[in-house]
Amino acid sequence: MTTNTTSQRGAAVHARGLVKTFGRVRAVDGIDLDVHRGEVFGVLGPNGAGKTTTLQMLATLLPMDGGNAEVLGVDVREHPHVVRQLLGVTGQYASVDENLTARENLRLFGRLLGLSSTQARSTAEDLLGRFGLEDAADRAIAKFSGGMRRRLDLAASLISRPPLIFLDEPTTGLDPRTRGQMWDTIRELVRDGCTVLLTTQYLDEADQLADRVAVIDQGRKVAEGTPDELKSQVGSSSLQLRLVDPAHTADAVEVVRGLVAEQPTLTPEAGGITVPLADANRAADVLIGLRQRDLPISSAAVHKPTLDEVFLALTGHGTEDTRPEPEMEPTR
Amino acid sequence: MTTTTTLTPGEPTVTARTLAGARDLPTRPSVRETVSQSLALAWRALLKMRRNPEQLVDVTFQPLLFTAMFAYIFGGAISGSVSDYLPLLIPGILAQTALTACMATGIQLREDMDKGVFDRFKSLPIARIAPLVGPAVADLVRYGTAATLTILAGLAMGYRPAGGLLGVVAGWLLTLVAGWSLAWIFTWLGTVARSAQAVQGISMMVMFPLTFLSNAFVPADTLPGWLQAFVRFNPVSHVVTAVRDLLNSGAVTGDVGWALLGCALVVAVFGTLSVRTYSRKM
Ligand SMILES: Nc1ncnc2c1ncn2[C@@H]1O[C@H](COP(=O)(O)OP(=O)(O)O)[C@@H](O)[C@H]1O
Ligand SMILES: [Mg+2]
Numbered sequence: 009m010t011t012n013t014t015s016q017r018g019a020a021v022h023a024r025g026l027v028k029t030f031g032r033v034r035a036v037d038g039i040d041l042d043v044h045r046g047e048v049f050g051v052l053g054p055n056g057a058g059k060t061t062t063l064q065m066l067a068t069l070l071p072m073d074g075g076n077a078e079v080l081g082v083d084v085r086e087h088p089h090v091v092r093q094l095l096g097v098t099g100q101y102a103s104v105d106e107n108l109t110a111r112e113n114l115r116l117f118g119r120l121l122g123l124s125s126t127q128a129r130s131t132a133e134d135l136l137g138r139f140g141l142e143d144a145a146d147r148a149i150a151k152f153s154g155g156m157r158r159r160l161d162l163a164a165s166l167i168s169r170p171p172l173i174f175l176d177e178p179t180t181g182l183d184p185r186t187r188g189q190m191w192d193t194i195r196e197l198v199r200d201g202c203t204v205l206l207t208t209q210y211l212d213e214a215d216q217l218a219d220r221v222a223v224i225d226q227g228r229k230v231a232e233g234t235p236d237e238l239k240s241q242v243g244s245s246s247l248q249l250r251l252v253d254p255a256h257t258a259d260a261v262e263v264v265r266g267l268v269a270e271q272p273t274l275t276p277e278a279g280g281i282t283v284p285l286a287d288a289n290r291a292a293d294v295l296i297g298l299r300q301r302d303l304p305i306s307s308a309a310v311h312k313p314t315l316d317e318v319f320l321a322l323t324g325h326g327t328e329d330t331r332p333e334p335e336m337e338p339t340r
Numbered sequence: 341m342t343t344t345t346t347l348t349p350g351e352p353t354v355t356a357r358t359l360a361g362a363r364d365l366p367t368r369p370s371v372r373e374t375v376s377q378s379l380a381l382a383w384r385a386l387l388k389m390r391r392n393p394e395q396l397v398d399v400t401f402q403p404l405l406f407t408a409m410f411a412y413i414f415g416g417a418i419s420g421s422v423s424d425y426l427p428l429l430i431p432g433i434l435a436q437t438a439l440t441a442c443m444a445t446g447i448q449l450r451e452d453m454d455k456g457v458f459d460r461f462k463s464l465p466i467a468r469i470a471p472l473v474g475p476a477v478a479d480l481v482r483y484g485t486a487a488t489l490t491i492l493a494g495l496a497m498g499y500r501p502a503g504g505l506l507g508v509v510a511g512w513l514l515t516l517v518a519g520w521s522l523a524w525i526f527t528w529l530g531t532v533a534r535s536a537q538a539v540q541g542i543s544m545m546v547m548f549p550l551t552f553l554s555n556a557f558v559p560a561d562t563l564p565g566w567l568q569a570f571v572r573f574n575p576v577s578h579v580v581t582a583v584r585d586l587l588n589s590g591a592v593t594g595d596v597g598w599a600l601l602g603c604a605l606v607v608a609v610f611g612t613l614s615v616r617t618y619s620r621k622m
Binding site for chain 1 (some may be wrong): 365367368369373376377380381383384388392455456458459461462463464465466470487529
């Protein structure tokens with residue numbers, strides 16, 4: 009098993025000044041990216057920011073209009089065939105064959121990747137098991153749920169055991185439980201020594217998975233850093249509490265002040281208290297403090313900074329989405 | 341770790357290999373790889389065909405219908421009787437159904453290319469030509485079905501090819517070769533057109549003159565002079581004449597050579613063009 013160190017020579021992705029124009033639209037407008045080996049790198053940005061276009065250029069799927077890029081030390085423009093051998097790509101929309109079953113899909117891609125018929129068969133079985141698709145292996149893919157399709161798609165990208173994996177919005181449109189499963193799968197890949205470059209529209213996803221994040225907006229990189237560094241530029245999460253008895257408000261405020269040294273904002277008539285938190289983990293301290301003082305609450309919620317707030321802080325404008333996409337519908 | 345490292349136990353992971361030297365990987369697929377990738381994609385196309393049998397209408401009902409219809413409608417007028425017309429007609433229908441079948445190749449390729457799975461084909465380290473050759477190879481089944489049914493329909497209606505079994509087999513094979521070769525014209529249209537409908541429209545405009553402005557259904561010498569010139573130049577005419585020679589006399593005539601040469605030329609030109617536009621589209 010390879011180690012996850014980033015000290016190996018050469019970056020997983022090294023891109024300088026990437027440009028892609030579609031007519032008058034500069035979809036990608038001079039982006040630099042450095043992804044270290046063994047890390048999860050998140051590209052965070054709203055719909056239309058240029059995430060997919062960036063990934064497609066790095067994956068040899070779109071020619072670059074400007075700039076240059078290396079994948080594991082191999083020039084993307086010079087040696088696309090080598091780059092394709094190093095990459096597993098899972099697109100934003102499922103790229104499996106609707107006419108074939110899940111098993112047939114995996115066998116087909118195995119054969120295309122040079123496995124023998126028996127190897128392709130056994131790899132397909134292994135992957136179906138690993139991704140919990142055995143029961144659906146012979147069913148029509150048209151009847152698959154969004155989560156199952158994504159899993160099959162990811163499974164197909166892993167057949168050649170590529171050292172570098174691109175995931176374009178791997179959880180957009182998934183329900184929270186399926187999203188959690190996908191996150192676990194991605195973490196396993198990294199444990200196995202893969203490097204992962206993923207795109208997302210959700211700060212909490214980047215926060216959960218990524219070691220480092222680049223925020224892009226209108227084809228440009230507007231910030232880069234660890235998720236914590238980004239969030240600290242934005243401010244904090246907040247704890248929203250509702251007391252059973254509004255008469256306890258003053259006591260509760262006293263508890264909160266003692267614990268987090270912040271001035272909560274109040275909606276006293278409803279028993280509502282909003283506590284700004286520098287660290288979301290302090291929420292538990294506040295809840296325990298209230299219980300120790302016997303101040304019952306009817307609800308509590310931690311509100312994290314949203315991508316919108318990050319954007320507002322970084323660019324001075326929100327993530328105004330001019331054309332909201334239907335979640336799972338291919339728009340091509 | 342043990343839960344996720346069970347894919348192919350004992351084999352070094354690509355990760356391990358590539359950390360040793362990504363630069364040592366081949367920079368282009370070998371011929372052997374290209375062939376095996378094309379065959380894998382032909383297998384996919386055959387599965388697809390089996391799942392969507394309605395796509396076989398043009399190679400089953402159409403040849404039967406056209407053979408019967410043309411024979412009974414034009415037989416008397418052109419050759420005096422149905423049985424005298426069949427030796428002229430059957431090779432014509434063979435060429436016509438092969439052309440219709442290969443027109444569908446282009447339309448289906450275009451539809452396919454718009455689907456997500458083609459994105460994956462493009463991202464895989466496979467020969468760029470394989471996704472085009474694979475379906476073309478699978479379509480040999482379609483040309484074979486159409487040719488077999490046409491010949492059987494002819495036999496049922498009283499056609500007795502003088503070329504004998506050998507001549508019939510040779511004519512059948514030539515039909516397949518011609519279908520496969522001419523399909524590259526439509527494959528190329530599939531890679532340049534914007535939509536499947538556009539391919540359909542353009543293909544019709546290509547196919548109708550190719551079939552009807554040929555000697556497929558009428559003897560060329562009944563046509564006006566200016567039309568005869570086109571008919572003689574039309575590669576479909578050569579194929580039809582060649583198939584007629586094989587079926588009706590078992591003779592390997594010069595037209596067989598011309599037909600094969602024309603087919604090779606079409607493959608060379610349109611095969612190259614197809615791969616070029618397909619690769620550039622990515
Ligand atoms: N094939 C295309 N033709 C024209 N414009 C495109 C094409 N692909 C993307 N764009 C435009 O480029 C911009 C970036 O798109 P994209 O990379 O898909 O963003 P994201 O993946 O971040 O949502 C958008 O304005 C989009 O409309
Ligand atoms: Mg996108």
